[in-house]
Amino acid sequence: MDGRETTRRSMNPAAKLAVYGAGLVIAFGGAYGIAGAVVPDGTVAQWNAQADQGHGGHAAPAAAAPAAPTALKGVSLSAEGLTFAPVAAPRAVGEAGALSFRIEDAAGAPVTAYTTTHEKDLHLIVVRADGSLFRHVHPTLDRATGVWSLPWSWAEAGTYRLYADLAPATGSAVTLTRTVEVAGGYAPADPARSRTAQVDGFTVQLDGDLVAGASSPVTLRVSRDGAPVTALQPYLGAFGHLVALRQGDLAFLHVHPEGAEPKPGDTGGPAIAFQTQAPTAGRYLLYLDFQVDGVVRTASFVVDAAASAAPPNLTTPSAPAPADGHGGH
16 A cells, blocks of 8 residues: 555545445454454453352352453453553644654563564554544664654644554564644544445445454445446455454454455456454454555445344353454455
């Protein structure tokens, strides 16, 4: 998406969301892979507990303490021995400059060797705290200094969350986050539920429901002027890249794309399918990136995940989702 980053807004009926969103983590933790909705690189938080039992005159064994819930991605600036170092960026709206940062190891040294994931060594996602003004970009690494950077300016004021989604050459894939404050007048958006997005003459429809703690199939269908689009081009290793964030804490969720990875020159559409898993009931912000005629566009959605009808498993935690980098495909 280098050179073709887009900014869209569509969550607020009165204001369009800026958009990346993915080839697919809907992180619905990882596709980017509008990562499928969502399994974080861990899994839905579950508790291990042992029920008290009494047999005859024997004392019931003490209940086991609940295990800590599996952490979601993108809610901490440090994880897996890595730290998202402070960000240098313009501080006011309209100010031209550069956005730059380092990823540091436990000793404070810059990380300069990465494993390519979804065709990039690092995916940077930037979104305002209200869920609008979403961008998915790919900065350039200076391997001599370990500094990632790209030209940057802010279109609107507010508090922004930055997600660095990466896999070091040695170690586990991780999503780290930091905030940046941008000075200026700020009118936060109030995202309303939306399953249809309009972007540059394309209509994208989201089909499927999210259920907390359950694997949920989600399909995005792309059309233009009422006709299905079958000329989707591969982007970051898939025909679409989906990112999902949980409203409230903006946890970065895992999304898994369906189907085989397309080859260069392949085309697809109109449907792009993902498997998603929301960790909790509540509202989620989804961003789909798709490419047609060499241009990447982002469609954004706001959906609610229903509470699961099944009781939680209190004895056996789910197996961790396979790491796939930024979990957005």
